[in-house]
Amino acid sequence: xxxxxxxxxxxxxxxxxxxxxxxxxxAGFSVTIVDPTPPVTTAxxxxxxxxxxxxxxxxxxxxxxxxxxxxxAPHAAPLQIMRIVDAAADPHVTRDFDAADISDKPFGxxxxxxxxRREMVARLAELPNVDFRPGxxxxxxLARTDMAIVTLSDGTQLNARLVxxxxxxNSVVRQSNGISVTTTRYGQKAVTFAxxxxxxxxNISTEIHRAGGPFTLVPLPDHDxxxxxxxxxxESGAEAQRLAALPVDGFEAAANARSAWxxxxxxxxxxxSVWPIISQMADQxxxxxxxLVAEAAHVMPPIGAQGLNMSLRDLACLLQLAQAQPGDLGxxxxxxxxxRKRHADIKLRVAGIDALNRASITGNPMLQDMRAKGIQxxxxxxxxxxxxxxxxxxxx
Numbered sequence: 001x002x003x004x005x006x007x008x009x010x011x012x013x014x015x016x017x018x019x020x021x022x023x024x025x026x027a028g029f030s031v032t033i034v035d036p037t038p039p040v041t042t043a044x045x046x047x048x049x050x051x052x053x054x055x056x057x058x059x060x061x062x063x064x065x066x067x068x069x070x071x072x073a074p075h076a077a078p079l080q081i082m083r084i085v086d087a088a089a090d091p092h093v094t095r096d097f098d099a100a101d102i103s104d105k106p107f108g109x110x111x112x113x114x115x116x117r118r119e120m121v122a123r124l125a126e127l128p129n130v131d132f133r134p135g136x137x138x139x140x141x142l143a144r145t146d147m148a149i150v151t152l153s154d155g156t157q158l159n160a161r162l163v164x165x166x167x168x169x170n171s172v173v174r175q176s177n178g179i180s181v182t183t184t185r186y187g188q189k190a191v192t193f194a195x196x197x198x199x200x201x202x203n204i205s206t207e208i209h210r211a212g213g214p215f216t217l218v219p220l221p222d223h224d225x226x227x228x229x230x231x232x233x234x235e236s237g238a239e240a241q242r243l244a245a246l247p248v249d250g251f252e253a254a255a256n257a258r259s260a261w262x263x264x265x266x267x268x269x270x271x272x273s274v275w276p277i278i279s280q281m282a283d284q285x286x287x288x289x290x291x292l293v294a295e296a297a298h299v300m301p302p303i304g305a306q307g308l309n310m311s312l313r314d315l316a317c318l319l320q321l322a323q324a325q326p327g328d329l330g331x332x333x334x335x336x337x338x339x340r341k342r343h344a345d346i347k348l349r350v351a352g353i354d355a356l357n358r359a360s361i362t363g364n365p366m367l368q369d370m371r372a373k374g375i376q377x378x379x380x381x382x383x384x385x386x387x388x389x390x391x392x393x394x395x396x
Contacts, residue, residue: 004156004158004159005159005160006030006158006159006160006161007024007030007160007161007329008029008161008163008164008329009033009138009148009162010031010034010166011034011163011172011173012035012165012166012171012294012296013038013132013134014035014039014117014168015053015113015116015308016294016295016315017033017035017167017294018033018039018116018121018124019062019063019066019068019315020033020164020166020315021033021124021127021130021132022067022068022124023065023319024319024322025130027065027319029326030130031127031130032131032158033124033130034134034136034137034153035133035134035135035137035167036135036137037135038134038135039117039118039121039134041114041121042114042118043112043114048114049114049273050112050113050114050194050270051113051192051275052111052113052218053110053308054107054110054205054218054309055110055111055308055309056108056309057105057106057108058309058312058313058316059108059308059309062315062316065319067123067126068120068123071119071122072111072115072116075112075119075221076111076221077109077218077219077220078106078108078109078219079109079110079203079205079218080099080100081096081097081098081107081202081203081204081205082096082205083095083097083205083206083207084097084207084209085206085207085209085262086209096204106203107205108309112230136152136153138152138153138167138173138176139151139152139172141173141289141290143287143288143290144289146161147160147161147289148163148288150163161330162289162322163330164291165292165297166293166296168295169280169299171292171296173290174282174292174296177287177288179282179283180283181283183278183279185278186277186279186301187236188213188234188237188301189234189237189240189241189274189276189277190232190277190302191235191243191244191272192231192232192275193230193268193270193271193273194220194229194230194231194269195228195255195266195267195269196223196228196266196267197226197227197229197263197266198227198263198265199262199263199264200227201217201219201263205218205219208258208259208260208262212235212239213233213234213357214232214303215231215233215234215255216231216232217230217231217259217262218230218231218232223269226267228269231266232302233255234301244273244274248268251268251272252266252267252268255268277357279299279300279301279354279357280300281297281298281346281347281350284339285338285339285343285346286336288332290335291318291338293315293318294311294314295307295311297314298311298346298350300349301354301356306353310345310349313342314342317338318338322334
């Protein structure tokens with residue numbers, strides 16, 4: 001039987017994979033995207049991803065090129081101020097990083113992950129050159145000089161000029177190409193959920209540091225007429241599991257205490273999910289006819305909204321190279337350039353977030369005091385503060 005030809009085969013139907021399909025499809029490439037698990041696109045369904053994603057300014061611009069932002073904007077909560085609170089210090093140290101210092105736009109916009117999947121799947125349905133096959137996975141591939149022969153989990157085969165591995169931290173694409181990873185485990189997990197509260201969040205994302213990891217409140221649109229925030233609560237693995245298993249009233253009491261009552265009493269409005277915290281880097285970003293992106297290439301703790309935003313920088317780089325040399329899509333020259341352009345940025349940001357997380361975990365009073373003094377010093381030097389904010393957005 002004759003194999004179907006496609007410009008790009010994307011393995012992975014998460015937020016990164018769906019965005020990649022929309023971006024490359026919008027640019028005119030023929031795309032086939034597969035994932036063994038169909039995306040969950042409602043908040044109350046089993047398996048729903050209740051985490052949120054904050055898209056920073058460069059990511060928002062990329063979503064516009066993919067034809068996604070017009071769908072997402074009505075549901076997005078702007079992030080105007082990034083507030084860091086060191087609650088271990090006495091008195092507490094609080095510093096606000098205001099986007100107005102560097103831009104006339106917010107730092108970014110926050111959206112629930114399940115809603116992102118819903119709108120992204122709807123966008124793919126508008127693109128006749130994108131073939132989305134939920135329920136079918138990537139099985140293996142054979143790279144040749146001019147194409148890759150990809151076998152899917154249902155036994156069908158197709159020819160692809162480029163295979164994009166966007167299939168997560170346990171990437172089958174990465175494994176099938178024999179690419180190893182370097183992993184750091186912190187003994188932490190994150191409890192994720194959403195809450196309502198009495199005080200308005202005023203578009204402020206608040207990261208509260210104590211021993212164990214940060215407790216981060218990120219603005220969401222109002223829920224049933226009340227201010228609402230998404231929460232990522234990082235703790236030791238055992239403590240995170242204990243918290244997630246508490247009855248609702250006990251959990252709310254613990255969350256209120258940990259939040260330093262930033263917005264008054266918190267009321268749980270979603271289920272709780274628990275996610276392991278690791279740092280991970282693929283030892284190579286490419287293989288013949290293959291590019292790794294997003295968590296197939298790099299994983300980091302959820303601090304500073306860097307994770308998915310760095311993933312979209314992968315996609316933006318790859319798309320720019322593909323559009324500049326469409327005839328060489330998937331060639332070793334293009335893939336070598338992609339690896340060279342992305343490696344340094346990935347290494348720098350993974351190392352930076354690793355250092356921030358280790359500083360946040362510490363329960364040592366001396367180190368906590370150094371952390372508080374460091375926050376004050378960095379904030380107090382205006383050029384340094386502005387440079388840090390620019391770096392946070394992806395500049396440099």
